[in-house]
Amino acid sequence: MFIGENPIHIKVNDKSDIANLVLMPGDPLRAKYIAEKFLNNAHEVTSVRNMLGFTGTYKGHKITVMGSGMGMPSMSIYAFELFHFFDVTDIIRIGTCGAVNKEAAVGEILLSNSVYSESNFAYTYNDYKENVVIANKDLNDKIKNSAKNLNMEDKLHEGMLTTMDVYGPYIDYDRVINRIPEEYKDKILGEEMEAFALIHIANSMNRRATAMATVADSKFSNIVMSIEDRQKSLDDMIILALESIIQ
DSSP: OOOOSSOSSOOOSSGGGSOSEEEEOSOHHHHHHHHHHHOEEEEEEEOGGGOOEEEEEETTEEEEEEOOOSSHHHHHHHHHHHHHHHOOOEEEEEEEEEEOSTTSOTTOEEEEEEEEOOOSHHHHHHOOOOSEEEOOHHHHHHHHHHHHHTTOGGGEEEEEEEEOSSOGGGSOHHHHHTTSOHHHHTTEEEEESSHHHHHHHHHHTTOEEEEEEEEEEETTOOOOOOHHHHHHHHHHHHHHHHHHHTO
């Protein structure tokens, strides 16, 4: 294995530029938005390949927010480098997903207690042969407690996500669902593209990670959120993640 002494995809002036606590949206421009709107004294710390990362403070706590890109390969690069080279302890993914269960409505938030994937990602990474990874319970407990304090309990749903190698709306997702073992099929609330990789790497390195995703669309609904409603839902998730990660 060749890792080297320095990260290849994150370049900072000093190792301390990256906080121990990290929020990871997929979109680097969303990372910029979060830093500018929610963090104090935020400054850009890395921009390799335009994957922007920013560090600032939230209620006195040092926080880094950095994009992951789309899909497990991209997520795995940045998650690994954050954990390995910068001693990051906690990462919360904050993204969007499609709902595949009637329990979750458009605009609500899904919290992963586990993630299913039929991908070979984990087997390639370190010979892990299971199709399910378990999110960090301590982080999830903090998120649920923060949701209660923020009066957001009713819009937060904890359950299983599934991470796909392809963008769900562009394929016949029911065909994939029908392949999933019966023991998991009815548990899955939503589908996305990054959570499995993040959580597997965190578990493999004895770090803490979980994933939240705002429901952007649902196979059970024709609702199309306005730009304003979509941003409000994302802001709610961002605030929930920030309040949780500093506990």
